[in-house]
Amino acid sequence: MFKIPEKIINETENFKESLFALLEKDLSKGNLKKFCAPWGIYEEKIPEKYMLRVGIPAGVITLDQIRKINAIAVSFGKEHIHLTTRQDIQFHGLSLTDIPDIMLDLLGINLISKGTGGNCVRNIACSPLSGVSFDEVFDVTEYAIETMNHLLKDSSSFSLPRKFKISFSNSNSDTAYATISDIGFIAKIQDSVRGFEVYGGGSLGNNPSIAIKLADFIPATDLFYYVEGMKELFEVEGDRDNRNKARIRFILYKLGEEEFRNKYLWHVEKVKKIKELDLEPKIISNSSDDINQNEDISFLIKNQLVIQQKNKDYAVNIHPTGGNLRLSDLNRLINFINRLNYRISIRLTNTQGLLIRDLKSNDAYKLFQIISEFTSSFDIDNSLSCVGSEICKTGICNSQHLLAAIIKKFKNVDPILKAELPRLHISGCFNSCGQHLKAEIGLAGKIKKVNNELTSVYKIYLGGHIGASQTRLAADYGEINAEMVPEFIYELAKLKRNSEIADITEFLEIEKENVLRLIARFGDNNTKNCCETC
Ligand code: SF4
Structure with missing residues (x-):
């Protein structure tokens, strides 16, 4: 708790x-x-x-x-x-x-804002389906929360060289993005002992970095030593003079992988010598014992519904457009949950949505009907966007407007074509709050001088992927005038459809030359000025 x-x-x-x-x-x-x-x-x-x-x-x-x-x-x-x-x-x-x-x-409801900005240990991320997903090694939720509790007690957690992001994933799918975090833990069991694979030095933004593996296995009881070790390394090696080079990834760049790992492990050992931070060992439970036969509504599973491992209950995924949950829709959710006569659980996702978990199939179906008015079953509609320049002081482009324009472009499109592309990740600038660098298709806004006039353009990033020891950042494929981006995305969907390659990663690899040609075609039109879309 x-x-x-x-x-x-x-x-x-x-x-x-x-x-x-x-x-x-x-x-x-x-x-x-x-x-x-x-x-x-x-x-x-x-x-x-x-x-x-x-x-x-x-x-x-x-x-x-x-x-x-x-x-x-x-x-x-x-x-x-x-x-x-x-x-x-x-x-x-x-x-x-x-x-x-x-x-x-x-x-009054046990929530705080302290540490959610500035040079602090930020909110600790956890796989949203932890505790119920089929592929999980074990539920990492309590480890994430206990780590938060531990770090909040120490005032030094709020005066670090720069922000410090920690993530816990419950499986190698790395759904909490441990492999792009300052320090990340991926659940692992070795010789019947719960523990973690440890990654560190990752983060997005300018000069982004994938985290490197720092330990193949640590017992979960040692978790706090490994968290504290990274905090110590950050304190000692972090750059307090140059904010732009202060994140932990710059220590990795400065030291190189081997020295970074050695110094980190040295700090871990030092913490072990001077502090008593052992966690209680947990009993490994077999959560698949308790199977309950729910009615099969798996035909509805397309983005919104997930069958849980435990009890075969359902989790319903709610994704308001651009992460903006209207209060009228929130009220409908509250009323729906109020009427249930059993316990459910609710998690915020790291894709700008929320999950209502532990639902019986008939209730999952009812909720599915309620949310269908504000959550689409198409990935393209459920794309991610940061708040963008209309709100964000440092923002360059209006990513929310671009998302709205893309959704509009696909509104009446043949559903088969509409289903071709995955979620897009859109950031209003290179700060990557929309996580464009981890996406299969990412967009980041910038300003460019064209014909002596300032023009909003989006850089196109393709081919990002997240997974234990598999994470790769998306590559820069060029840039397109903001106004042309919806049309480009539409043409990209058509190109994929015509290629008959279902998997987006395969498509981007096999059709790379055609994708580059398409970007060049739209890139050549970078002559229009800033418009409502950007
Ligand atoms: S990515 Fe840029 S525009 Fe978007 S919220 Fe972050 S700083 Fe603001």
Whole structure:
């Protein structure tokens, strides 16, 4: 269970006083940002409007918490909440002075915003289907939450050289993206002992890096030593002078793989000598014992439904467009869950959605009907997009507008063609909040001078893949004027259809020359100026 340390409870309760005291001192914008960022508070593009990011540890959220989040959003006149790719929830368009009271409301439901921004240990990610998926080695949820509890107790977790992202995956599919995290753990059992494969030094953004394998197996009881070891390495080797080169991946670049691994393991051993951080061993359970015969509704499985390993119950995947969950839709979900007379579980996904798990087949079917009004069964409609430049102060292109334009382009298209492409990942700039670098098809916005005028274009990234020891970053294939991107995506779907290659990775490999030609064709048209699409 997630436990907020007393110190953070006190700081949250006193946040209003601290904020108002600082505002009275006529803070410079820089100082205000420094104060607010570790609390997940960021100024938006619209003057005097702020975002508040709330961490949902391991993505585990309860109905009561969702109800309260809904009530907070309603009371501030919001129409939606934003679900992120790191299992956080964001409120947008808030007044700075309203935020302390919201933080108190969140504290009342055991949630905090501390550590969701700035140079902190960020919300710890966990495979959304952990505990119920067929391919899982074991449920890693409690390890993710215990690690969060452990790190929140230490104030040094909030003053690191830069952000520190940790992930836990329950299988080699690496659905929490351990292999692109600062440190990532993938569940493994060796000689009947629960443990993890350990990866480190990965992250997206400028000069991205895939994490390297740091240990083939560590017993789960040693987990905290390996977390602390990376934190120590970060403290000692991290660059506190140059923010742009401060992430752990730059230590990897500086030292090289071998020295990075050796130094990391040296820090782990050092922590072992000076601290007592052993975790309780867990009993390995066989979760497939308890099979219950649900009615088979697997014909509905296409993005929204997942059959669970345990009890063959169902998990329903909800993906609001662009991660923006309208409160009217959230209310319908709340009402539906309220009417159930058995326990279900809810998880935020790392694909801007949420999962309602442990549903009986008839209820899964009912929910499927409810969400079909706001969750599509087509991957292309369920593409990911960061909030984009309309909200984000550092954003370059309006990724949300581009997503809307792509969805519109495919609206009345033949369903077979529409089903050709996987989810796109769209970032409004190279910061990669839409995770374009891990995607099979990714797009990142930039500004380019064409005929002496500034033009919004998207770089096209293709061929990314995530998996234990298989992760590869998407490669840069060129760039296309923002206005032309929907048409390009449509032509790409047609090219794939005509190739008769079902698998997207195979298609991109075999048809690489044709894909490059297509990009060049659209790239040649990079002459239009900034428009509504970008
Ligand atoms: S990717 Fe860029 S535009 Fe999008 S949220 Fe991140 S910083 Fe903002």
